[in-house]
Amino acid sequence: MLLCIDCGNTNTVFSVWNGSEFLATFRASTEHQRTADQYYVWLSTLMQHKGLPMDIDEVIVSSTVPRVVFNLRVLSDRYFNTRPLVVGKPDCLLPAAPRVDAGTSVGPDRLVNTAGAYDRHGGDLIVVDYGTATTFDVVAEDGAYVGGVIAPGVNLSLEALHMAAAALPNVDVTQPQNVIGTNTVACMQSGIFWGYIGLVREICGRIKAEYDRPMRIIGTGGLAPLFDRADGLFDTIEDDLTMHGLTVIHRFNKENT
Ligand SMILES: Nc1ncnc2c1ncn2[C@@H]1O[C@H](COP(=O)(O)OP(=O)(O)O)[C@@H](O)[C@H]1O
Ligand SMILES: CC(C)(COP(=O)(O)O)[C@@H](O)C(=O)NCCC(=O)O
Ligand SMILES: [K+]
Numbered sequence: 001m002l003l004c005i006d007c008g009n010t011n012t013v014f015s016v017w018n019g020s021e022f023l024a025t026f027r028a029s030t031e032h033q034r035t036a037d038q039y040y041v042w043l044s045t046l047m048q049h050k051g052l053p054m055d056i057d058e059v060i061v062s063s064t065v066p067r068v069v070f071n072l073r074v075l076s077d078r079y080f081n082t083r084p085l086v087v088g089k090p091d092c093l094l095p096a097a098p099r100v101d102a103g104t105s106v107g108p109d110r111l112v113n114t115a116g117a118y119d120r121h122g123g124d125l126i127v128v129d130y131g132t133a134t135t136f137d138v139v140a141e142d143g144a145y146v147g148g149v150i151a152p153g154v155n156l157s158l159e160a161l162h163m164a165a166a167a168l169p170n171v172d173v174t175q176p177q178n179v180i181g182t183n184t185v186a187c188m189q190s191g192i193f194w195g196y197i198g199l200v201r202e203i204c205g206r207i208k209a210e211y212d213r214p215m216r217i218i219g220t221g222g223l224a225p226l227f228d229r230a231d232g233l234f235d236t237i238e239d240d241l242t243m244h245g246l247t248v249i250h251r252f253n254k255e256n257t
Contacts, residue, residue, distance in 0.1 A: 003056045003080065004246040005072055007063035008109060009132035010155075014043060015243045016052065022243060024050050032067035036074035059084035060250045062108040062242070064132075085253055087112055087246070095119075095252050096144040106145055109242060110137045115252075116245025117218050118143035120238070124213055126204055127241070128234070130154060130221030134196070136203055138211065149203050154196055154223055161188060173223060175230050197231045204233070 002017040007030055015025045026046045028034070047054050059076040061084050063069050069086060076084040085092050088108040095115050098106050113127045114137050123141035126148075128134070133156070136149035152160070154173050162170045171185050179194055181187030208215050219227070219234035220241040228234050238244070 001056050002058045002060065002247065002250055003076075004243050004250070005059065005061045005063075005084075006109065006112070006242045006246065007061065007065055007068050007072070009064055012068070013243070015240075015246075016047070016056065017243075017247050022240065023052055025243070030065055030068060032065060032071070034068075034071060036071050036078055039071065039075045040079045056080045056082075058082055058250070060087070060246050061085070062087040062112045062246060064107050064109050085250060087249060092249065093253050093256055094249065096140075096142055098145040099140070100145070100147060107135070110135055110148065111145055112242050112245035112249060113137050113220065114139050114143070114145040114245070115248045116241045116243075117238075119248045120241075120244065121216060121218065121236070124211075124215045126207055126215055126217045128200055128204070128217060128219050128221075128224070129242075130219075130223040130227070132156060134199070136207065138207060138215075141213070149207070151199060151203070154192060157195075158188065158192055161191075173226065175226060193227075193230070197227060197233070200227065200233050201231070 004015045004017055006013045010030060012028050012030045016023045044054055059080055059082055061072050073084055076082055094111060100106060113129055117125050117127045118139050123139055123143055125139040127137040132153045134151045134153050138146050138148050140146045158171060161168050171188050173192060174189055175193055176186055176189045179190050181190045204217055216235040219237045224237045228237055
């Protein structure tokens with residue numbers, strides 16, 4: 001079985017793929033100090049809890065945090081006896097090469113989202129991912145990543161307000177009843193919620209105008225459904241887009257090396 005690992009700046013997600021479906025998905029906070037042994041104890045306990053055998057023989061990793069890759073490599077070598085495929089490294093092939101400025105390294109999560117979205121929907125897409133950052137990836141007609149937008153993430157913006165202003169508390173992201181807040185928390189929630197609706201709508205509109213061909217918008221990340229419910233921003237929402245992209249890149253490498 002294939003272990004897919006998507007390491008973001010906030011959370012690291014592990015999914016087990018049996019070749020046709022994901023059998024289980026587990027989430028840990030991203031910490032570069034976590035050792036291979038710690039990952040293994042955690043993962044094997046959860047697998048056992050699900051009644052799944054630990055017969056993992058292949059591993060693919062996408063990480064936006066370079067420092068965690070070392071211990072994930074050790075996990076793969078030591079416990080699964082396999083060299084992991086690491087997205088963004090020269091030996092990991094991509095279905096389509098990104099077309100960006102020379103010397104730019106695109107976040108591996110964005111390359112993976114691109115591959116996953118193209119596999120499911122073909123080209124001419126905008127992928128909006130609500131992670132630590134809110135990213136917009138433009139997927140061209142031939143499936144290449146051709147650029148995008150990086151904006152601060154929703155939770156990051158809330159934390160920044162709390163950290164910078166003595167009188168602003170920590171609040172959760174939620175859709176407020178009204179736009180005009182009548183207490184501090186409601187005011188902050190309104191600013192973030194409606195602000196991000198506007199941010200995503202405006203950026204997608206401008207990307208579409210600049211791209212000059214019809215495009216579809218795919219939303220992903222835990223917060224996508226919340227925003228979509230309020231304003232129908234997306235043509236499709238896909239929870240498992242990054243994980244799907246990892247299986248696509250893995251298959252592409254098996255078929256082409
Ligand atoms: N379903 C959800 N509801 C509320 N917050 C969420 C949900 N999913 C993720 N988040 C929050 O969104 C932020 C980004 O999460 P995540 O997608 O794991 O980011 P990354 O991929 O960058 O690690 C985190 O602060 C996380 O707690
Ligand atoms: C933009 C990101 C920080 C998003 O990371 P995430 O929110 O998934 O943790 C990541 O894709 C990254 O580090 N990118 C490198 C720069 C680029 O993609 O152009
Ligand atoms: K991500």
